[in-house]
Amino acid sequence: MATTQDALYRRIDLDLSWSERDLPERVRTKHVHRLHPYLGKFIPQLVEALLARHVPKGRVLDPFAGSGTTLVQALESGYDASGADVAAFNCLLMRVKTREYNPFVLESELRDALARLDGFEGRRPDGSVSRFLRDWYAPRAAAELLFFRSLVEDYEHADVLRVVLARAARSARRTTHFDLDFPRTPQRSPYWCHKHRRECRPVGEARRFLRRYSLDTLARVKEFARVRARGRHATVLHGDARELDFGARFDGVVTSPPYPGLIDYHEQHRYAYELLGLEECRELELGKGSSRPALAAYVEGIAAVLANVRGSLRRGAPVVIVINDRRELYPEILERAGLRLEERYRRHVNRRTGRRAGEYFEDVLIAR
Numbered sequence: 001m002a003t004t005q006d007a008l009y010r011r012i013d014l015d016l017s018w019s020e021r022d023l024p025e026r027v028r029t030k031h032v033h034r035l036h037p038y039l040g041k042f043i044p045q046l047v048e049a050l051l052a053r054h055v056p057k058g059r060v061l062d063p064f065a066g067s068g069t070t071l072v073q074a075l076e077s078g079y080d081a082s083g084a085d086v087a088a089f090n091c092l093l094m095r096v097k098t099r100e101y102n103p104f105v106l107e108s109e110l111r112d113a114l115a116r117l118d119g120f121e122g123r124r125p126d127g128s129v130s131r132f133l134r135d136w137y138a139p140r141a142a143a144e145l146l147f148f149r150s151l152v153e154d155y156e157h158a159d160v161l162r163v164v165l166a167r168a169a170r171s172a173r174r175t176t177h178f179d180l181d182f183p184r185t186p187q188r189s190p191y192w193c194h195k196h197r198r199e200c201r202p203v204g205e206a207r208r209f210l211r212r213y214s215l216d217t218l219a220r221v222k223e224f225a226r227v228r229a230r231g232r233h234a235t236v237l238h239g240d241a242r243e244l245d246f247g248a249r250f251d252g253v254v255t256s257p258p259y260p261g262l263i264d265y266h267e268q269h270r271y272a273y274e275l276l277g278l279e280e281c282r283e284l285e286l287g288k289g290s291s292r293p294a295l296a297a298y299v300e301g302i303a304a305v306l307a308n309v310r311g312s313l314r315r316g317a318p319v320v321i322v323i324n325d326r327r328e329l330y331p332e333i334l335e336r337a338g339l340r341l342e343e344r345y346r347r348h349v350n351r352r353t354g355r356r357a358g359e360y361f362e363d364v365l366i367a368r
């Protein structure tokens with residue numbers, strides 16, 4: 001017999017299972033959480049609740065920090081935080097989200113860059129344009145992106161401009177509106193759009209995205225500055241969490257590790273790597289593939305990260321892991337890492353930020 005909604009909900013943690021009405025997208029992606037799309041992030045309200053439940057005040061670590069949800073929420077909730085990620089773009093994004101800015105300097109730099117962009121007449125870029133740019137962008141869009149890129153180094157807040165550039169590059173790709181997450185081939189001609197139920201055209205320029213996202217970023221950074229706790233700081237570490245020295249003692253961990261075969265965390269931001277020339281460490285990314293050997297490597301890899309994390313924890317500090325462990329890999333992972341599972345609860349995920357819609361559950365594991 002099919003499980004009724006009631007029976008289902010009795011087994012899950014209702015306080016952590018928000019409906020769309022409780023927590024609309026605008027709230028889930030408040031202030032800097034929306035500086036750039038990222039597939040596979042958890043929501044700040046979940047981090048907020050888990051910190052309040054499990055982590056005494058102090059310093060929090062996320063060894064798979066991704067787009068920085070844990071770090072940003074930790075700063076808002078009054079903790080110091082450190083986050084590690086193997087993907088350079090994620091680290092750039094986290095640094096931009098968590099840095100403290102002089103808002104006047106930031107605003108004048110962004111407005112200056114936009115004024116220079118306004119004066120750009122669209123001339124062809126000097127030198128050769130990469131294959132990726134030629135394939136995925138209309139010539140005008142590529143020229144505008146490359147012009148903006150040529151400005152970046154002139155500013156103190158170059159990293160903020162880099163994130164704006166990446167976000168605009170994502171929107172300006174020659175893709176269909178309904179396939180922005182996983183475009184396979186460039187869309188060069190008008191197409192029937194399932195999302196808008198009409199004929200749409202692929203994007204031909206980047207300028208309007210650069211403008212819109214510069215102003216949006218500024219507003220979001222200012223909004224976060226108003227709510228973050230005073231005197232709290234975040235540290236971002238780029239590297240393989242199996243080997244990094246996290247450099248502090250932590251009062252707790254809140255993390256959501258990658259899961260086998262789901263998301264390629266470098267590939268989803270390919271345009272950013274192409275445009276910004278960031279270092280790629282694809283071979284160190286955990287969770288690639290779901291074959292039997294890939295699963296064995298995954299178990300070993302995540303266990304190695306958690307064992308490394310353990311060495312940086314204060315005595316008794318909790319390790320809070322959010323995961324949809326449908327293959328039941330985590331009992332073995334925790335054991336190998338020398339952690340003991342203390343508590344486990346399930347939450348219903350109404351709709352994950354930046355993910356496809358649909359019924360989805362995940363577990364929260366509390367280990368020490």
Ligand SMILES: C[S@@+](CC[C@H](N)C(=O)[O-])C[C@H]1O[C@@H](n2cnc3c(N)ncnc32)[C@H](O)[C@@H]1O
Nearest residue numbers: 041042064066067069086240241258265285286
């Ligand atoms: C599920 S995501 C984390 C998302 C994050 N909770 C958020 O809200 O943005 C997992 C992250 O682990 C990172 N990762 C994969 N292998 C890693 C490794 N060996 N060391 C550090 N980070 C790694 C990926 O790049 C990815 O960003």
